[in-house]
Structure formats: structure tokens, C-alpha cells
Amino acid sequence: MRASLFITCYNDTLFPETGRAVVRLLERLGVEVEFRAGQTCCGQMHANTGFRREAFCQAKRLVRLYADAEAVVIPSSSCVAMIRDQYPGLFEELGDEGLRKDFAALVPRVNELSEFLVDKLSVEDVGAYFPHRVTYHASCHGLRGLHLGERPFRLLRKVRGLELAPLANLERCCGFGGTFSVKNGEVSSAMLTVKLEDVLATKAEFCTALDNSCLMHLGGGMHRQYAGMKTIHMAQILASTVKEPAEVAG
């Protein structure tokens, strides 16, 4: 099986260790990973901030780039949600029938990471070892956009040594919301404080999620507060083995 990794603009720049973990994990599971050099961004930031025209450009590029990919894997539920929820409307508005068809053909081949593992590879035990107490944060796009449901939990429960601590008020938004985090910085911060109450109450060593966007916000807050908990993308937990433990950045 061949999978084309769409790393996402912010992971490429800020969280390359997540990408490295995805590659290590998929190769361990026998997947041949390719990486198309022309990739940049899915357009979500622009689309959600009102810069629709700009989002069109990025959407077109992405569809053209992956038109012939066997499968696209994306370690970011918000980017997958952008493609599934907003691209249809964008392409309809653009009125380009060819592009719309290409997109329609591509979309079944686009996978968020946990979807790829559980649904396409039919695997829950990925042979991971991560001997830590961990709590899982359900990002809104993953929860309500992609309906990931039990997938992340099923994967985490099979990780050896991992103690899963449930997060109270799991469904409540952490307050990141993309550019909302700066356009409404104070409200975003209030929401962060409320969310961190629940996160810290788990007494976990790590807070994990399938989106580094939420983790950047939660982790940034915890770092500011000297909170004694770290964040880590779930790909890095799943890639972690006894021989090659996870890269845990400071």
C-alpha cells in the first residue's frame, strides 16, 4: 500500500517530529510512504478567516497535486475537515467542472491518520510502547467534523505501558479556533484556562490529540504556567517503541 503524506503547513514548520513519527509508524506497518515536494497548505486558515479568494488558490493546488495519489494521509483533523466540508462548496462556486470532478474523485482517498490506521489498514495495535499516563483531547474537527468517535481510543488502548486518563468535559472546545486565538485572544485565553482545569486534573504526564493546533494552544498555556505536563501528537505515541522511544520535544 502506498500513502502520500500531506504534512500540513504548520506541522512542516513547527512540528516536524510529528511528520517523522507518521513516516516511522506507517513504514513499520508496511506502508510505502511518499512525500510530494510541491505541497504547502490546504487553505483552511484563509477560508476560516474570510479570505475565500485565497483559499480557492490553495484548494486548487492541493487537488491538482494529489489527483493521482493512491491514498493521502494527513495528521491533522482540521485539514481533513476543510477538504471534506468546505472544498465542495469552494469548487462549486469556482464553477470549474473538471476540478470539481477531480476533487470528487480524490476525496474518498483522503484520510486523517487514525482513520487510515483503523479503517484502511484495519489495525488497532500498531505495536507501540509508551509507558506514561496520558490524556486524550478530542479536537472539535475530529469530534464533530470527522466523527472519529472511538478510533483514537481504540488505538491508544493498545499501546503497551500507556495509562489512559479520561478527560472531563471532553466535548468542550479548547478555545484555539484558528485565527480566533488571536482575533479574540482574551476570550480564547478564558476558554483555555477552563480547559486546562480539566486537562491538569487528569494528572497525566502528557496530553495528546490528533491535531497539533489544539496542542500548540494547550501546550503553550501549560508551558507559560509551568504546569508540569507536556503535549504530544498521537502519531508520536503510536510510533514509539521500546527500541525507538518517542521524540519528546521540550
Place this chain on the structure above:
Amino acid sequence: MSAAAEQTVLDRAELDPAKAPPFPVAALPVLRNVQLRKNVAHAIDVIQAKRARLVAEKTDWQALRAAAAAIKDHVLENLGAYLEQFEERCTAAGGTVHWAADAADARRIILEILREEKADEVIKIKTMTSAEIQLNPFLEAAGVRTYETDLAEIILQLGEGEPSHIVVPALHVNRSQVREIFARRMGIENLSDEPKALTAAARNYLRQKFLLVPTAISGANFLIAETGGVVVVESEGNGRMCLTLPRTMITLAGIEKVLPRFQDLEVMLQLLARSATGERMNPYTSLWTGVTRGDGPQKFHVVLLDNGRSSILARKKERQTLRCIRCAACMNTCPVYRQTGGHAYGSVYPGPIGAILTPQLEQLRHAQSLPFASSLCGACYEVCPVKINIPEILIDLRAQVTDQERKTAGKFFDPMYVAMRSANLIFSRAWLFHAAQKMGRIGSRLFTRKDGWMHSLPSVGAKWTLTRDLRGLPRQTFHEWWAARERGAK
């Protein structure tokens, strides 16, 4: 209590979208108001828990939502026809139907009716629509005393405050504040702050008003086209008082309130109370049709209000906004509303529905910050009984606002606009993106401290570092690592 006791001053909130400060600014004082945040969180937790329990027991909940959305969409697609049918039937049943193109029109019509009736006082059933058209100050200025009869509305009227929620408008006020307001304005000595005592005080205060004031104003939850009937849903009984005892009844209703048939209430009534107050059915729901001889008001007027609703009809994506049945489930579940309460929205309609309805009613001349007052978490869409896809509309409104703003000279150099245009350019070519990443890595070193994190950023970034650190840019991007790996493999 001594005479020198402090007078309760309820938060002066500006709910006129033309005057209200933008959401990020309006939210600031609220975020610092500990009492208010506590009250709001408590109130919505209570309603949410009740709602969740009842929805879980209702096995056909999703089917009801689907049917309600379909009925409402059908009405909107045929709005003119159904309104005309309502007008015809209501008139045949003895009512008088008026049409109001906008708020000023509606106020004028209502005042004219009151003048004809020589009314110098009116009792009112709570209706957000009358707040939308700013009716009370207008009538007061014209010499007509208005008496709110809903408990929350009395608290706000006597305390000179503003509603912060569409179903529980005074949820931001606590009992000691209510006690002080009632004691002072109703002239009661030794009034306790027990809700029971406060409610009894309101009951006594209003009794005479109900029996004596001959003119009443209401809103409507639903208008029935088939029969010309009007439906009001309530809990306290003040609605029944106002629509039974007076001589003249005036109902102000948005044009989107119409339903095709009486039997459509079987869907709407099952959804509304569960969503609004977490009850299977609210205590009193009343339906009346025109005028019934010997029972209730003998003069009945309906004022059908447009005020921007017809412009919402025109846009395909936005039309679903008009499905709203004003249950407030969206704001009860909204994590943003939870922190800010209603006043931050600068509109009589707050929360997620306010964020899409108000800018549209204002035709994007005002309230442009509201579509951005959301983290797009989608919780509102999940609970909306008529399945309004609020996040989708928020995103579309953001695009409309941005398209409008980017034309103005001032916005061209706004840091956010500059950043977005630059980012788009950078994303348009992989080599540009890579070059920008390299530059970013170098530039960010300025801000990166010894611990490898950035603690303080300029411009747009300052709002991030208000409360969060940002990890410094890694020395190697993922694509650089991949390229090196490929090279090494060869």
C-alpha cells in the same frame, strides 16, 4: 437595610448593533466580571443537563429535527404564499394584519394602534422582537408607559439593565441584586432574597396591572397559515394574562414565524421546550385565532415584521438562519458564550444565533465582528433543533465581511490583512514557502529565549503570547528532513 445601602446598578450593555463596540472589545469587561461568569456557567449547565437527559430519552429526536428543518425550509421557499394565507385567515377570524418593512415602520404602526385605542399604558409579554425594534424607549418617549410582565424582563426593566440571553434574559443577575431592585422600585420593606419571596413580590405587583391595563403587546412563537392562529409558549402565566384579560391585543411577529398547518405544531412543540428549558413541555402554550366573541381581547392586531429578514432569504447558504425558533440551545452549549455571556455580542440576539442573525439583519452594515466571535467548534449545530449549520454560515459571513472590508483603504495595511495576503503568496509556490520558512526560522530567533520558546511576540502575535508561549521554530522542517533522508538513501 440602611438608607445608605448601595443601589444595584446592572451592567449597562449596549445592545444596539449600530452602537455596540466590536465583540473582542465588548468581551473584556465581562471576562473580568467574576459574578457574571459564574452565573452564566451555572445557568447554562442547569439547562444543558436537563436538555441532554430529555433528548437522550427521545428516540425520534433526529427525525424530529429533520422534519422541523424540512418544514421550515418549505415555508421559507413559499414564504409569500404562506404569509398571504395567514393574513387572509386571520382577517377572516376578526384580526387585523399589518405589514412592517422595518423597525421604524413597526414602531409607527404600533403607536398608531395605541393612539387609536387612546392607550397610555401597555402590558407586555416578553418578546425579543420588540427589543429588536427598540419598541419600549420609543413608546415611553411618545408618552406610553410600558410594563414588562415576564419576571426576567421586570428585573431588567426596573433595574435598567439589558437582556443577556433570549430565554432566560436575566441569568446574569443574582438574587441579592433582584432583591435590592424590587425592594426599591416596588417599595417593599423587609423583602428577603429567597427566589420564592421575590417571585411572590412580582406576582402581587403585576396582579393589578393584568386586571386593569386594557392593551397588551406580545410576540409570537408561531403563526399558523392554515387558520390564522397565533401561538405563544411560556412558563409563568403572564402570557396568558396578557392575551386573555385586555381589550386589545397587538402581536408583533417576524415574518419567518409562520408554519403551514396547525398540525405542524406536533413537531415544533416537541422540539422547543426540550431545547429551550429542558422540559418535555413548558407549563403554558396558548393558541388563539383572530377574535373569539366573549373570550379574550375583542380587538386583535398582528404586525408582520421584515426588518432585514427578506434579505436573508435571498442567499442560499444563509436562508437556513430563518429556521430559528428562538430556543437558545445554541448559546447554552457555546463555549464562547459560556465565558462572555450575552452582552458582549452587542445585540438582543446573542450567542451563535446572534452571531449569524444580527449581522444579516443589519445587512452587514454593523455587527461585522460577530461572525468572528466563534472558535467554529460546531457544538451549536449539533444541538440546534432545526439543524441550522451555524459554522457554515459563520464562515460565509466572514468571507462577506472580509470582501467588504478589504476594499477599504484602511484595511489594506492592517497587519492581519497583510499577513493573510503574504501567507497566500507564500503558499502559492513550494519554493516561496520553503524560503519563508527559512527566513522565519532566522527571524524568530530574535524572540526565542534560552528555554527554546517564544514568550512575547509583536503585532498579531502579541495576542497569542498574552497567555501562551510558542515553541521556537525547529532547526529543520519536515520536508528538509525528508529531502535529506532521500539523499542519504541514494
Place this chain on the structure above:
Amino acid sequence: MNAVASSREQVLGRIRAALRGRQNSAATAGQAAEAYAGLARDYTMRGELTVRACQERFVERLREYDAEVTECAPEELGSTIAALLAASGRRIFVAPHGLPAEWLAAGFEWKIDQDLPAEEIEKADGVVTACFCGVADSGTIVLHHSAKEGRRVITLLPDWHLCIVRASEVVETLPEYFDRCQVSGIRGQKIGNEGTREQGNEQTGRPPGLVTWISGPSATADIEMTRIKGVHGPRFLNVVLVKDGEQGPGNRE
């Protein structure tokens, strides 16, 4: 009145312009009827409880909101009413002019409502009425304000309301209540109810013109979400459920 006419034309004109080009849009409500008939309604129409269970649920839901419920056999109705009135400690009662004479228990002062002024009704301690229907799911009593249910004001001003509900008048779901109104339409079928009971406004096949759905004594949670019963409207609701053992439409088991 020119200004009024043009507002109407303005609003309708805007609506027309907004909907221009939508093929679903009809010029008249009659034309919209076909689209309306095709709307999907997959929600529960009929309940699944047995007759007995349905009545039990009705009683349970009534008691949940602190209504007093007394069950009795049809032949015991008169005496049950008398006992409840006596137990209430109240003396003056309003009755709708069509209330069965057997229900006007002796030993109390009865004001029969033939357009009583509000001040007179205010002097009463309570009111006794029949009802159109009960809905078990929500513990709702529905009044259509017929001759034996009375004008709306008489169940509003007095503080104590005794409502007589026949078991045969209790349905489980709200859609079943709407069926009972005998308005043909959504479900196409006409439900026959060959009884001698009054229907709505004495007209079968047409929706009622006046309805009050009562699901509890008045209440508010406006002050700190503390639920307080009895704001306006009767604070005390009493129900007699007459086990007349019949079932109307939707008879199950």
C-alpha cells in the same frame, strides 16, 4: 393608509425577489400543498405503551410537576369531586356553563360562568373544568375551551384548578393529540371517533380556534435558575382521572 399598503407590497415584493428563480416556490399556498405533502416525517406518531401503561405515565408525569392526581371509577366521579373540594378547604368555585350538573357538588358556592367579569372570578378560590384531551408523554392537559371547559379566563385567575380527565381522553404522544383533533391532512387519514364528545369548536375536520396546553403549574427559573412554582396562573393543579375504560383512536391492547 397609503403607507400601510406600500409596506405590504414592499415586504411581499422583497420576498418575491429573494425567491426569484427557485423552482420550488409557489404563488399560492395551494400550489405549495404538493411539496408540503411530500415532506419527510419519520418521527414517532403513535406511542407503544399499553392503555394501562399510558395512563400510568400520564399520572406519573402529572405528579412529577406536583399536580395532585386522584383516580376513580365513573360512578364515583361525583363523590370524588365533592371530597376533593372539601379537602381543599376552599369554598367559592367557578364552573363553565356547560359543566355537567352532577359535578356541582353541594355545600359550596358556585359561580357559573356566563361572562362573569374578572373581578367576580377573582373572588373565587378555585375552578372545576373538563378538558379535551390529556397527553401522557408530557403530562399535558389540553383545553379547547368548549362549554364544559370554559372561557380561558376562568382557568387562569383562580389559584386552584380541578380538571376532570377521562381515561379515554388520554393519548400517549403529541401527534396523537393532533390526530384526535380530527384534522385530516398530514397523515391523510380521517380518524373516526364515534363518540358523543364535543370536538374542538364544535366543528370536526377543522383545527380548534382556541387552545391552552397546560403542562404544570406556572413556573419560573429566572432567578439564579431556581425553579419557583406558581407565578401567575393557578398554583395548584388537581386532576381526577376517570377510569372509564374506553379508548378512542389508537386503541392498543
